[in-house]
Amino acid sequence: MKKIKKQDIAKLLSQWQKDFTVFVPSKESGTAEMAVWDGKDAGFLDWYRNTVVPPKANFLQNMEKLFGFRKEGGSFKLETPPPETRKQLIFGIRPCDARAIAIIDMVFKDAYEDKYYLSRRQNSLLIGMGCVKPYDSCFCTSLGLGPAEAADVDIMLTDTGDEYLIEEITAKGKELLAKTSGAETASQTDENKAVAVKQAAYNKVTRKIDTKQIKQRLPDAFENKEFWEGVSAKCVSCGICTFLCPTCYCFDINDEMLKGDGARYRNWDSCSFPVYTKMPAENPREEKWKRVRQKVNHKYDFYPRLFNVIACTGCGRCIRQCPVNWDITQTLSGLPAGAPVTEKK
Amino acid sequence: MTQEPNFEPKILGFLCRWCSYAGADLAGTSRKKYPANIRIIKIPCSGRIDPLLIIRALRNGFDGVLVSGCHPGDCHYQTGNYRARRRIAITKKFLEYMGIEPERLQASWVSASEGGKFAEVVAEITADLKKLGPNRLFNDK
Amino acid sequence: MTSKIEQKLRSVARELLEQGKVGTIVGYEAGSLKFTNTPLITKDKEAADRLVINPFIINNLSVFLKDIGGKVGVVAKGCDIRSIVSLIQDKQLARENVVIIGVPCAGIIDLDKIEKLMGKDRDELDDIVRENDKVIVTVQRSKKEYPAKDVLIDSCLACDQPKIKEYDILLDEEATVVCDDEASRSLIKKLEAMPPAQRWEFWKSQFERCIRCYACRQVCPACYCKRCFVEETEPAWISPLPKWQDNLIFQVTRMMHVAGRCTDCGACERACPVGIPLHSLSKKMAEIVQELFEYQAGTDKDALPLMAAYESKEAEDLIR
Known part of the structure; x- marks a missing residue:
């Protein structure tokens, strides 16, 4: 050394x-x-x-020319x-x-x-x-x-x-x-x-979360609309937490054309934006609580299922930079215990 | 400002269909001479103008923008030009604060019978923009 | 330690919920970081006991109002109330559906300014206290004193409306405001003295680092469009790519779209993660609107909105 x-x-x-x-x-x-x-x-x-x-x-x-x-x-x-x-x-x-x-x-x-x-x-x-x-x-x-x-x-x-x-x-x-x-x-x-x-x-490092408990409770809470509505109420749906997240990689593809010369670019995109999932006929995540749920689940449930690792490294940027101090650790710690909630009609 | 001897400014004109557009027509049918620097888009009313259209024209390389509508009191929709006037005034002042020369945004009231005035306006702003030079605001370094 | 004004707020909020006068309370509760608060949006009367008021209540809570159904009680500072009034003028909100709980505000403390002065980050500081026209910062038992006007948010320095006019419940008497319009517009003054090309270069350099997170728009109560022009695809008015040109056009157009509705509350600048000085745009816009049309956003709920009104003779000198 x-x-x-x-x-x-x-x-x-x-x-x-x-x-x-x-x-x-x-x-x-x-x-x-x-x-x-x-x-x-x-x-x-x-x-x-x-x-x-x-x-x-x-x-x-954040913006890359593909061709x-x-x-x-x-x-x-x-x-x-x-x-x-x-x-x-x-x-x-x-x-x-x-x-x-x-x-x-x-x-x-x-x-x-x-x-x-x-x-x-x-x-x-x-x-x-x-x-x-x-x-x-x-x-x-x-x-x-x-x-x-x-x-x-x-x-x-x-x-x-x-x-x-x-x-x-x-x-x-x-x-x-x-x-x-x-x-x-x-x-x-x-x-x-x-x-x-x-x-x-x-x-x-004194801020803690319990990943074992999260692994157990997060899937059970998926259909718990009341919980997600509660935790997402103050979210303003900006792109800060995702753009500044070191593990968020979602991108959009855009063409640009000026005076006969054009290029295809990819640029950062965010699941916090309602237009992220907008399709001609419908938008599966039009409502804010569904977008917040997606962000949390992608990091703590979907990604671990695919790659066996949580897509969060605890850098805390999403907490520090959030304009309304939405805190992912509070959401995760507040996941309800008990039987899975099924969707209520 | 860089003087460019052969510089011919490109101007985008947003003309109200009820007055200035007809005014431009009249200028033509009366064989009035005015510089060929202006490209015209017909709009339903000067009240249609959004600051976005103006700044976008500059972004896309126009050297200047002209918005022209009916004289105060003559709007086909009663108040469209009054609203346009507020918007244009704010846009002009704010773009100036950003660092866009105020000459690049021009506005005029030209009625359907003012073919002569239309020709004069175009000649004047063309001269202004020639003096000012090309718009390189949005060029990359 | 709960202050008197917080006690009053909590009992007021609890009462409003208990008596069914409002369905939801929107206020502030302690955040998860030092000197940070977070919006509290609740229907639960027990949660009223978590409401706080302190010199760090930076959010303009009126941004939440239009999405909450029913009657809402909202904790609002003078500038937030102007935003609410502006929303009422624009018919985005019905006056009878909001119960405005007015908070006398002596100005919000700008943590970025304190960090700069102290050379330390906020989580390294032990205490920040406002005492009249002074702010006292404590770090490891040593105290540093600053004139309030050096550490208040720029928008607060320009506040000329400390007197709350539109309210249903007022929590306290007037607060002492430290006004310093010169300090609030120091960057504007600097820019105005520059030749246009240099001003343009300045703004260009600012928008080069914009990441298009749209936080400025999302926290803005005046930006209530269901669909923003930047998200239009046919035609795509501006490119969604974060090029400085389009970043600048987005912000300049946004500022022009909210002209006469923007109260220069400063929420956009505080939200910006990359520190673009947006207050120096919004304040300038407020000045232009005042100068041209003697109009001040959100000060009269019965007045026609700026862009809906007109005089037969005005601003003619700008038109040929």
């Missing part, structure tokens, strides 16, 4: 910048997101707890963009967001091979950074991970005060670190320090 002084982080980044587009947490645009490093310093370390826009945006862009088309004579000529070959390095990704990408992989990599997503995924390196100050909205420890989880990154950093302990997790990470200068070998004391930091961070 290696370590590096905090003031030397910029030196690491500038080495990596030669081979990668380096993304770091940034507020430059006006909101916290992963943005291309400006090459100056690592000032983000002072404020960074997590970004508002999750790093899923680096893989599943272009041009009218030529009587027909259209298609232009497929070449696969993404630029290498990106995402520095400082939090364990919850890294796990979220592993969860999205199941849809875009395992269930179906999406070349747009995969070309980005294959050309990416994730440098994880354990949390030392989880938010009061975080609940990752209830979902099989924690603020120091390193399973989904290539290299993991742990903040030990003035230094970061560096762990190589994957072969890719090992390879990168071998080429990188500036990191020293860590001592046993450093490693012990990191263990203590990780434990302390784990204990700071």
